[in-house]
Amino acid sequence: MGSSSESPCRVLHVSNICPSVSREQVYQLFTLIGRIDELKLYPTETGNVTQKIAYVKFEDDSSVSVGQHLTNTVFIDRAIVCVPAGSDDIPDEQTALAKGAPLGSGPRQLPPNLTNEIIEEEGRQLLYTHDPTLTSLGLPAYPALPADTELGKVEEIRRTIYVGNLPKNISGEEVLEFFNTFVGEIMYVRMAAGNDSLPCAYAYVEFTEQSSIPIALQNDDIEFEGHNLRIQHSKVAVIKPQRKTDDQALAEVNEAIKNQKEEKNAPLASTRRGFSPRRRSRSRSPRSKRRSRSPRDRERRERDRERERERERDRDSRRERDRSRERSRRDRDRDRTSRDADRNREREREREREKRSSSRDRDRRDRDRKKEKEKEKDRRDRRRSRSRDRKDRKDKDKERDRDRERDRDRERRERKDKDKEKDKEDRDRKKRSDDSDDEEVLRERLLATKREKEEAQHESGSNEKMRLPLLHFRRAFSGKKLVYSQYGDPAKVVKLETVTNLKPSINEVTVRWLAAPVNPADINQIQGVYPLKPPMPAVGGNEGCGIVEAIGTGVKDVEIGSLVIPSHAGIGTWRTYGVHSTQEVDAVDRGLPMEFAATLQVNPSTAYRMLKDFVNLKPGDIVVQNGANSAVGRYVIQLCKLWSIKTINVVRSRDNLSDLVADLKSIGADYVVTEEQVLKEFRGKYNNINLALNCVGGRSGMLLSSLLASQGYIVTYGAMSKQPLQLPAGPLIFKDVRAVGFWMSPWYLVPENIPKRKVMHAELSAMYKRGELKCPAFEKNSIDNYEAVLENAQTQFAKKQMFVF
Secondary structure, three states: OOOEOOOOOOEEEEEEEOOOOOHHHHHHHHOOOOOEEEEEEEOOOOOOOOOEEEEEEEOOOHHHHHHHHHOOOEEOOEEOEEEEOOOOOOOOHHHHHHHOOOOOOOOOOOOOOOEEEEEEEOOEEEEEEEOHHHHHHOOOOOOOEEOOOOHHHHHHHOOEEEEEEEOOOOOHHHHHHHHHHHOOOEEEEEEEOOOOOOOOEEEEEEEOOOOHHHHHHHOOOOEEOOEEOEEEEOOOOOOOOOOOOHHHHHHHHHHHHHHHHHHHOOOOOOOOOOOOOOOOOOOOOOOOOOOOOOHHHHHHHHHHHHHHHHHHHHHHHHHHHHHHHHHHHHHHHHHHHHHHHHHHHHHHHHHHHHHHHHHHHHHHHHHHHHHHHHHHHHHHHHHHHHHHHHHHHHHHHHHHHHHHHHHHHHHHHHHHHHHHHHHHHHHHHHHHHHHHHHHHHHHHHHHHHHHHHHHHHHHHOOOOOOOOOOOOOOOOEEEEEEEEOOOOOHHHHOEEEEEEEEOOOOOEEEEEEEEEEEOHHHHHHHHOOOOOOOOOOEEOOOOOEEEEEEEOOOOOOOOOOOEEEEOOOOOOOOEOEEEEEHHHEEEEOOOOOHHHHHHOOOHHHHHHHHHHHOOOOOOOOEEEEEOOOOHHHHHHHHHHHHOOOEEEEEEOOOOOHHHHHHHHHHOOOOEEEEHHHHHHHHOOOOOOEEEEEEOOOHHHHHHHHHHOOOOOEEEEOOOOOOOOOOOOHHHHHHOOOEEEEOOHHHHHOOHHHHHHHHHHHHHHHHHHHOOOOOOOOEEEEOHHHHHHHHHHHOOOOOOEEEEEO
């Protein structure tokens, strides 16, 4: 059975308060329903305001539920709105005014861009809701509802989704946290585990805003705790907690006020003397049995009666005086009690005034401290900014000086190269002249020998013709290459061919290729899914290294014996020999090992450019990346270690995970976690994660973007999962996170990047020769075994493949 996720709190949020109301008046109103710990009335400075808001913190959270019933109560001149604040902490004035007033007690309405339409189908009237946002995104439309459904209930249903295929042991808090983080703010969540025979649970989620519905539907089939969620429109509203009727609410308010009054005004126990009226009896003098009839007796009886009446009057007078004294005593007691009560009330008011004054002083001190802290923070920020500016200027000056020095060195090298080229041309010219003379002499000698033998044969009568060896003065090469003429499975469409008579022409060189790796981009290019498509038939491979064996006329940048790599992608490196233009190859340091030189063009260069071109990283900053076990990921780890930058490395879960973690940490990784661990370990832990590198895509990219600091960059340079990149709206809107892409191949084709390319290759080569960079391990294979190599290159968790010629 499901339950709505609500948590009690002790703070009541009151809005739509008259601007002229004081804090004392608000206190007197709400102290009738419970004891108050703290009360804040905003704004504190009265000016051009249309309403005030108050936060009332009670000792008991039950007073908050009673206080909600005061909604629509007219206070001074308008009806107030009372709702729970959702937290036990009262926000400061700036935060409270930014949040604004809560919704009133009236029914909510659909956004203006949504329209309702009643259509009759098969004798039934149905209500349809049209949302242009769902139509433009190609998402399912809202399901039909009965036409007699209340509009308030329609609005709730249109903010509700059904979430299926949830794990059986999942809690409502985890579902609420997931959708709050990646979709939008949640109002209610109702979980339903179903019976024991069902393999999964389901839930109904009601969002605060209808605009969260398209975002939620776009995440259909998203992975959550190992389950692919099924997200669709709901046809019913979330069942809310039962609300009290107006009579029940009024009775609860009256009961709270009565209890509060009994606590404050405890009756004074006093014992008062009671009076009971004495019955008035007529006293009669004793009479003799025989009554005298004489005048004397009559006179005596008359005197007796007069004395009796006099005594009765005396008794009445005494009773009247006693009653008067009692009334005076009661009046004095009442006056004394009234004076005591007035003194107590005056003391209470005085204590309240002192408390309010103390509270105002405390608030004023808090505001002053806060302003002083903000001023101090601004001063520190300005000092840091000036310091950074000075440091940046110094760095720029140093960089400018280094650039000038590099330019001067380059000019000196170019002059030396030109001098060497000139000397070489002179030697070649002299050699060609000498070769021409030698060839002429040799030809004359051969012709003379031929004539002598012909004469000898003529004399002997032999008809056998003399055969002379042919003279070859320029060497031709032959070799093998892997060619494909159509797109498809690399193991099926790639064929091994033999080429002969490879000679360089003008501005061309013949390269004997030493090694060429098999990268994911090479596989995607053969499959036809890579943007760069060379003309058919094409030779596979975009990266490698080789030795220049022959050069054509006009070649200046390289010489025979130079170690070269491709200057850009698409020239085809899966071959033993190849003839290439001088603009298609770049010379590199001859002292580099074959494995590093063959991979210098793509993987280390990609890592170098992504760390340099997007964020000005400083020592102590943090970079997070997925695909950390890839060749680019390993170079990112090593470069960050050299530059004192920390790395959080995300890898896929596997059987030998502990071995992989140890391997990555041995080359400098600070943290190595799986996709399931990264959010639990690092969300909200660091605020200096300014760069995220994504080569996987899908949900993995969403995890990286959730860790970025404000104005951080997520750079996507691959999509190994073959799923579209998922980015939550929260980091893009509230953190100003920037999402960009990077591709190394077109970067090489920009003429302005040629100087940067040479500097980058020189720095990476120097790092490797100093032992600061390690090349990933490769499985080396012959070109004749190409089918097994291409199969292994597409196997998950397989070792990196490389052709060695």
